[in-house]
Amino acid sequence: MAAKLGILGSGEGSNMAAIDDSCRSGVLAAEVALVLSDVEDSGILKLAKERNISHAYIAPGQYRTKLDDSAESEFIRQLQAAAVDWVVLAGFMRIIKSNSLRAFPERIVNIHPSLLPSFPGLGAAAQAIEFGAKVTGATVHVVDQGIDTGAIIAQEAVRIEEGDTAQRLHERIKATEHRLYPQALNDLISGRIKICGRTTQRQAWKRTPKS
Ligand code: GAR
Numbered sequence: 001m002a003a004k005l006g007i008l009g010s011g012e013g014s015n016m017a018a019i020d021d022s023c024r025s026g027v028l029a030a031e032v033a034l035v036l037s038d039v040e041d042s043g044i045l046k047l048a049k050e051r052n053i054s055h056a057y058i059a060p061g062q063y064r065t066k067l068d069d070s071a072e073s074e075f076i077r078q079l080q081a082a083a084v085d086w087v088v089l090a091g092f093m094r095i096i097k098s099n100s101l102r103a104f105p106e107r108i109v110n111i112h113p114s115l116l117p118s119f120p121g122l123g124a125a126a127q128a129i130e131f132g133a134k135v136t137g138a139t140v141h142v143v144d145q146g147i148d149t150g151a152i153i154a155q156e157a158v159r160i161e162e163g164d165t166a167q168r169l170h171e172r173i174k175a176t177e178h179r180l181y182p183q184a185l186n187d188l189i190s191g192r193i194k195i196c197g198r199t200t201q202r203q204a205w206k207r208t209p210k211s
Contacts, residue, residue, distance in 0.1 A: 003189045004033040006084035008092040013044030015090035015181055022182035030189055034082040066095045076103045096143050106195050108143040111181050113173040115155055120148035126166035134160055138177045140184035142195055153200050154184035
């Protein structure tokens with residue numbers, strides 16, 4: 001049975017669209033069961049509507065960087081009601097709190113536009129340019145209590161060109177993300193990659209014995 005994904009985002013939704021395309025084409029054995037956002041007029045909700053995916057806006061409450069307790073409960077309630085197997089953060093700009101981590105243990109994944117542990121947090125592309133790095137990239141990781149600190153599932157490098165703006169660089173990183181995120185989810189969902197505490201391991205391929 002196809003794994004059910006609950007996707008959370010606050011922005012444009014291009015990663016959600018890439019994941020949904022991979023599901024619909026059969027490359028990823030999963031279905032986008034639900035899209036939730038903390039931003040009412042976000043692109044991700046508009047795309048979900050166009051694609052006939054169940055979606056909802058949940059008011060985040062009083063804080064800027066996290067959900068308040070009642071908003072968090074509502075996110076969890078809707079994800080559980082949709083029976084999602086994996087919670088996929090795709091440009092969700094709020095810290096994930098402990099109740100969510102307890103509700104979906106080792107089942108929340110995130111994509112971040114840098115090669116972690118470099119440049120965590122907001123404005124990762126701008127941080128990389130300001131630092132003078134020559135290479136940055138994209139990281140898919142398991143979500144834990146920290147900010148962008150969980151076990152790394154997949155990474156890919158993106159070169160920083162001379163004269164790059166944060167926006168231009170971020171667009172190139174996103175093009176990489178659109179390939180990397182569906183692949184990493186496929187590895188995780190199929191069990192080819194297993195989470196082992198702080199790290200992840202690719203499982204050895206086993207030949208099925210001939211009868
Ligand atoms: C992506 O580049 C993602 O890596 C980043 O937000 C963008 C969302 O784009 N996430 C973070 O910076 C999380 N710290 P999208 O809405 O078009 O998928």
